[in-house]
Amino acid sequence: MAILLSEIAALIDGARLIGSDQVVHGISHDSRKVEPGFVFAAMKGSNQNGYNFIQTALNMGAVGIVIAQANLDTISLLEEISILIVPSVRQNLGIISCAIYDNPSKKINLVGITGTNGKTTTSFLLDSALSASGIRTGVIGTIEVRSANKRYGSTYTTPEAPDLQAVLAEMVENDVETVSMEVSSHGIDQMRIEGTSFRIGIFTNLSPEHLDYHGTMEQYYYAKSRLFEANRCGFVIINIDDTWGRRLAHQVQVPRVTFGTSADADYRIENTKVSTDGTKFSLIHKDSIFDLSTHIVGSINALNATAAFIAATELGAPAEVVIQGISQCSSVDGRFQLVEAGQPSMVVVDYAHTPDSIANLISTVRSLLPPNGKVFAVGGARGGRDRLKRPSLGAALASADCAILTTDNPGNEDPEAIITQLLLGTLDMPPQKVHIELSRSSAIEYAVMNACESDGVVIVGRGHETTIRIGETTSHLDDREEVARAARLLAAKNKSDFNSTSQLSQSDNCAHA
Numbered sequence: 337m338a339i340l341l342s343e344i345a346a347l348i349d350g351a352r353l354i355g356s357d358q359v360v361h362g363i364s365h366d367s368r369k370v371e372p373g374f375v376f377a378a379m380k381g382s383n384q385n386g387y388n389f390i391q392t393a394l395n396m397g398a399v400g401i402v403i404a405q406a407n408l409d410t411i412s413l414l415e416e417i418s419i420l421i422v423p424s425v426r427q428n429l430g431i432i433s434c435a436i437y438d439n440p441s442k443k444i445n446l447v448g449i450t451g452t453n454g455k456t457t458t459s460f461l462l463d464s465a466l467s468a469s470g471i472r473t474g475v476i477g478t479i480e481v482r483s484a485n486k487r488y489g490s491t492y493t494t495p496e497a498p499d500l501q502a503v504l505a506e507m508v509e510n511d512v513e514t515v516s517m518e519v520s521s522h523g524i525d526q527m528r529i530e531g532t533s534f535r536i537g538i539f540t541n542l543s544p545e546h547l548d549y550h551g552t553m554e555q556y557y558y559a560k561s562r563l564f565e566a567n568r569c570g571f572v573i574i575n576i577d578d579t580w581g582r583r584l585a586h587q588v589q590v591p592r593v594t595f596g597t598s599a600d601a602d603y604r605i606e607n608t609k610v611s612t613d614g615t616k617f618s619l620i621h622k623d624s625i626f627d628l629s630t631h632i633v634g635s636i637n638a639l640n641a642t643a644a645f646i647a648a649t650e651l652g653a654p655a656e657v658v659i660q661g662i663s664q665c666s667s668v669d670g671r672f673q674l675v676e677a678g679q680p681s682m683v684v685v686d687y688a689h690t691p692d693s694i695a696n697l698i699s700t701v702r703s704l705l706p707p708n709g710k711v712f713a714v715g716g717a718r719g720g721r722d723r724l725k726r727p728s729l730g731a732a733l734a735s736a737d738c739a740i741l742t743t744d745n746p747g748n749e750d751p752e753a754i755i756t757q758l759l760l761g762t763l764d765m766p767p768q769k770v771h772i773e774l775s776r777s778s779a780i781e782y783a784v785m786n787a788c789e790s791d792g793v794v795i796v797g798r799g800h801e802t803t804i805r806i807g808e809t810t811s812h813l814d815d816r817e818e819v820a821r822a823a824r825l826l827a828a829k830n831k832s833d834f835n836s837t838s839q840l841s842q843s844d845n846c847a848h849a
């Protein structure tokens with residue numbers, strides 16, 4: 337990859353170059369990631385001022401910097417530096433990054449998936465469908481970035497523009513043909529996907545989330561809908577069971593198909609059957625009926641599998657191979673993950689962290705239990721963001737028979753104050769339904785120890801995550817390991833109570849009160 341700073345300047349209205357022209361091999365907005373031959377894009381953020389890191393970037397080998405016209409006076413110019421001055425760094429970062437990495441999205445089939453829930457699951461199902469068809473694939477999303485056989489952990493759902501274009505370029509170099517990419521509303525709003533071409537866009541659904549960032553549902557919808565603009569996206573696949581999706585279907589200016597259980601969907605889901613083995617359904621399209629199945633449990637996964645089916649067949653993969661590929665995706669880390677550690681109850685760890693998805697998960701688990709079965713729900717709310725949704729999260733958790741409110745990832749917020757906000761959503765519920773356990777390990781232990789064979793435990797919010805930040809301290813915490821620990825405790829307790837008639841008093845837990 338090599339381009340001149342002057343060539344980049346020529347792409348941007350109002351840009352100008354000060355200092356000597358330079359050959360550029362890469363770009364970063366983060367001084368810590370600058371390599372020799374890179375340019376450093378300085379941006380003011382909400383926590384840090386990127387302009388303070390210019391010298392660090394130069395020390396790391398930057399051959400030039402990109403700055404905004406308005407901030408020209410704020411830096412002390414060194415004569416030997418090459419400076420590309422642009423009207424706005426954030427607004428042009430995508431275009432600059434695309435140019436430096438030679439527009440990789442135009443050389444690859446990129447499928448962008450957006451919506452409040454289902455992005456990761458759909459991207460994994462699509463990847464499985466495409467891989468079964470012999471296509472070399474890549475994935476960019478919350479759990480990981482996968483390029484052919486290489487895997488990297490993710491920092492963001494949607495990487496910043498320089499990182500996105502660099503990873504796409506690496507995928508092109510590795511002969512990856514198709515990439516399933518999660519596109520977050522933050523990513524769209526912060527222009528991380530500017531200049532990126534999507535062969536296909538998928539809309540999963542929209543429900544209240546990130547409203548502290550976007551302000552209103554209307555603005556949240558607007559951010560999401562921008563993925564599907566005609567200059568960015570060639571073909572759109574939309575879930576019209578969702579009212580926002582229905583609106584989008586009327587608005588998009590590019591070819592589109594719709595899916596869902598709705599009678600007027602182009603791809604109609606019927607006859608969905610959910611068991612602990614997974615989800616089966618029929619998909620009706622014109623005169624064809626396809627029988628699909630996925631190991632991922634829950635009727636919502638019929639929607640995710642359908643979106644994956646449409647995208648893969650649209651990219652030319654044969655339907656029967658796609659169906660096989662979707663059925664082969666064994667699981668998605670931390671999404672309806674059944675944990676069998678010897679405990680009597682059904683335990684599910686799930687990444688659900690919106691009120692809708694938590695309520696949905698609880699009702700799915702309830703439907704899988706015998707009639708006398710009770711659902712225990714363990715969950716909390718993250719610190720530092722999305723404060724507005726906390727009462728609704730509390731209410732959703734309390735749709736279980738026993739809600740155990742606990743700590744999620746509080747960061748610098750007071751965990752007890754977060755729980756107080758969750759409690760606001762449970763005020764009109766019987767108090768004995770709600771139990772507070774500040775320590776997440778203890779909350780999981782409480783649920784696993786008190787749930788009996790006919791019961792289900794859902795542990796929500798953290799799914800695949802393995803660390804928790806409390807204050808400035810980050811420590812290891814994996815919900816699945818905590819279930820196993822609690823199951824061992826239960827087994828030990830049952831063993832020591834072997835001769836006692838009351839192994840565990842169930843009258844003092846909220847589900848059996």
Ligand SMILES: CC(=O)N[C@H]1[C@@H](OP(=O)(O)OP(=O)(O)OC[C@H]2O[C@@H](n3ccc(=O)[nH]c3=O)[C@H](O)[C@@H]2O)O[C@H](CO)[C@@H](O)[C@@H]1O[C@H](C)C(=O)N[C@@H](C)C(=O)N[C@H](CCC(=O)O)C(=O)O
Pocket residue numbers: 365366367368378379380381382383384385386387389491492493494495496520521522523526
């Ligand atoms: C609200 C938001 O999205 N903020 C993003 C924004 O932060 P910011 O503007 O406050 O940046 P900052 O930390 O103040 O830093 C300013 C500049 O100094 C640079 N810097 C900083 C330190 C240093 O040593 N050197 C250096 O160069 C930074 O790289 C940055 O360019 O730009 C930063 C640089 O890219 C991001 O790290 C940061 O993401 C924050 C941490 C974040 O948590 N974002 C989340 C909410 C997010 O984007 N999530 C979505 C998924 C949401 C979902 O659906 O769940 C995602 O796509 O991941």
Ligand SMILES: Nc1ncnc2c1ncn2[C@@H]1O[C@H](COP(=O)(O)OP(=O)(O)OP(=O)(O)O)[C@@H](O)[C@H]1O
Pocket residue numbers: 451452453454455456457458478493518540541636637639640670671672686687688689693694696697
């Ligand atoms: N199509 C769907 N509709 C509603 N809820 C869903 C759907 N798919 C998944 N979920 C729920 O949302 C949770 C998160 O799923 P997934 O990780 O696929 O979503 P996501 O959009 O990638 O989330 P995030 O943006 O937080 O990464 C799942 O564990 C499940 O409870």
